[in-house]
Amino acid sequence: MYLLKRSLPDCFWGYRESEGEEPVARILRQLWSDQSGQDIAEYAVMLAVILVIVVGTIKLIGSNANNVFSQVASSLPQ
Numbered sequence: 001m002y003l004l005k006r007s008l009p010d011c012f013w014g015y016r017e018s019e020g021e022e023p024v025a026r027i028l029r030q031l032w033s034d035q036s037g038q039d040i041a042e043y044a045v046m047l048a049v050i051l052v053i054v055v056g057t058i059k060l061i062g063s064n065a066n067n068v069f070s071q072v073a074s075s076l077p078q
Helices: 002-007 023-033 038-075
Strands: none
Touching: none
């Protein structure tokens, strides 16, 4: 990491040595305040909830439909 840090300019890393702040702390602070990816995360959570509801509904309807068809088939004369 030392060689990589020394081979690239400080502006690449997003800080200057003289600023006095640790690079990791600065990056974490910037990531925490950045809200550009927040919408994507909210859409992903919403999609996951909708998928769970749809899969649960299909399983419930599927098993109930199977029971109904079995009862109808057993009640028909052969």
